[in-house]
Amino acid sequence: MNVGVVGLWHLGETVAVLLAALGHNVIGIDIDKKVIQKLNSGVPPIEEPGLRELLAKHLKKGAVSFTDDVSALKDTEALFLTTDTPILEDDTPDVSLLFDIVKNIAPHMRSQALFVVMSQVPVGTTHRLAGALKEANPALNPDIIYLPENLQLGRAVESFLKPDRIVIGADTDRARTRADSLLKNITARRLFMSIVSAEMSKHALNAYLATSLSFIYNISDMCEAVGADVTDVSTALKSDRRIGQDAYLDSSIGFSGGTLMRDLKALMHVADTNKKEIPVISGTMVTNNERRKNIVLRIEKLLGAPFAESRIGILGVTYKPGTSTLRRSLGLEIFGILRKAGADVRVYDPQASGEAFLKETGMKLSRDPYEMAVGCNGVLLITAWPEFKDIDFSKLKESMREPYFFFDARNFLKERENNLKSAGFQYVGIGR
Numbered sequence: 001m002n003v004g005v006v007g008l009w010h011l012g013e014t015v016a017v018l019l020a021a022l023g024h025n026v027i028g029i030d031i032d033k034k035v036i037q038k039l040n041s042g043v044p045p046i047e048e049p050g051l052r053e054l055l056a057k058h059l060k061k062g063a064v065s066f067t068d069d070v071s072a073l074k075d076t077e078a079l080f081l082t083t084d085t086p087i088l089e090d091d092t093p094d095v096s097l098l099f100d101i102v103k104n105i106a107p108h109m110r111s112q113a114l115f116v117v118m119s120q121v122p123v124g125t126t127h128r129l130a131g132a133l134k135e136a137n138p139a140l141n142p143d144i145i146y147l148p149e150n151l152q153l154g155r156a157v158e159s160f161l162k163p164d165r166i167v168i169g170a171d172t173d174r175a176r177t178r179a180d181s182l183l184k185n186i187t188a189r190r191l192f193m194s195i196v197s198a199e200m201s202k203h204a205l206n207a208y209l210a211t212s213l214s215f216i217y218n219i220s221d222m223c224e225a226v227g228a229d230v231t232d233v234s235t236a237l238k239s240d241r242r243i244g245q246d247a248y249l250d251s252s253i254g255f256s257g258g259t260l261m262r263d264l265k266a267l268m269h270v271a272d273t274n275k276k277e278i279p280v281i282s283g284t285m286v287t288n289n290e291r292r293k294n295i296v297l298r299i300e301k302l303l304g305a306p307f308a309e310s311r312i313g314i315l316g317v318t319y320k321p322g323t324s325t326l327r328r329s330l331g332l333e334i335f336g337i338l339r340k341a342g343a344d345v346r347v348y349d350p351q352a353s354g355e356a357f358l359k360e361t362g363m364k365l366s367r368d369p370y371e372m373a374v375g376c377n378g379v380l381l382i383t384a385w386p387e388f389k390d391i392d393f394s395k396l397k398e399s400m401r402e403p404y405f406f407f408d409a410r411n412f413l414k415e416r417e418n419n420l421k422s423a424g425f426q427y428v429g430i431g432r
Helices: 010-021 033-040 051-061 070-075 096-108 125-136 156-161 173-182 195-226 230-238 259-273 279-303 330-340 354-361 369-373 386-390 393-398 414-422
Strands: 002-006 025-029 064-067 078-081 114-117 143-146 165-170 189-193 311-315 344-348 378-381 405-408 426-428
Touching: 002 010, 002 070, 010 025, 010 051, 010 064, 010 078, 010 156, 025 070, 033 064, 051 064, 051 156, 070 096, 078 096, 096 125, 114 125, 114 173, 125 143, 125 195, 143 173, 143 195, 165 173, 165 195, 189 195, 195 230, 195 259, 195 279, 259 279, 279 330, 279 378, 279 405, 311 330, 311 369, 330 344, 330 354, 344 369, 369 393, 393 414, 414 426
Parallel strands: 002 025, 002 078, 025 064, 078 114, 114 143, 165 189, 311 344, 311 378, 378 405, 405 426
Antiparallel strands: 143 165
């Protein structure tokens, strides 16, 4: 099938390449000429394990190509809207860009095209986008699908090709059949439902994950109060089959904005509109916001001195391990919080783009963890890159200053706690 993919950041680049891998002929569209140039030269704008190799393979076969010319959509039988929905400062989504795109592509679409919305949108938006298509081009009679994306940063290829299930939101039998045929080479269970239910399922999933995190944050605080270890408590919870090993029960200093917070805010908006109280969701937001405030108090206690006289190193600033994106990352948020509090902050990350970091912060990334540590009073581990387990902690400490604390905000190096202490660090985790 000839398929168009509009919007080529993390979601779009992955969808375009992997639809080609499923046997379709794919044309990717984006207004950013630099993104197009990168993709056509075999470089994904956002790195994902295995994606670069698949991109090169299918570019060579001619199964995928990229352009900024929307008229290239005229021969596509299916069109995926994969543009990243901008997030405002208050974590609410700004869908105006999606409506601008729809108005731009409508004149170039086939009248019977399958229109698949994968961009993360507030419930009700897909129907509004469909209306905007018809308004911009009254000759259109497309089949409309909402396909909640479930790409996990750092394992996007695997989560697209081998999902636990595929949720397909469609309001007609023909749309369901066409969507099922389009994805036939993905052997996963289909869950068919209405468009609105599919949109709500995406909100509900992320809200559930965020609530799980806020729950373990509360337990973590209680563990610290009584001398228990939250990592042991989490292990006990995950061993119960009603919860499971993949449950979001790893304590930290909070989850970052964007994906999870966007869906929490969307549900809060629905509740406000319909005059409903949702104390579990609102409480989740409060819990996460409080952890941001507590990070300054925690580090100030470890320093034993004013922030203005300190230098702190941050290990890991990308959104998650396995991805190079800095967008809405916890590391960037904490960097800003510490800088605002008066600290001099140095950062190292094994995959973050130095250019992107400079643009976001006005600072350069350190070349390695040892350069980052020079003159630091302490180190804060935020993104749990596997490479950090191989750090020579004695060498890391050599160029640092007192009090030599190592704040492991992910409990990632729990197994190396003795090594850190032997090297002279004051090792501190979360909820332990």
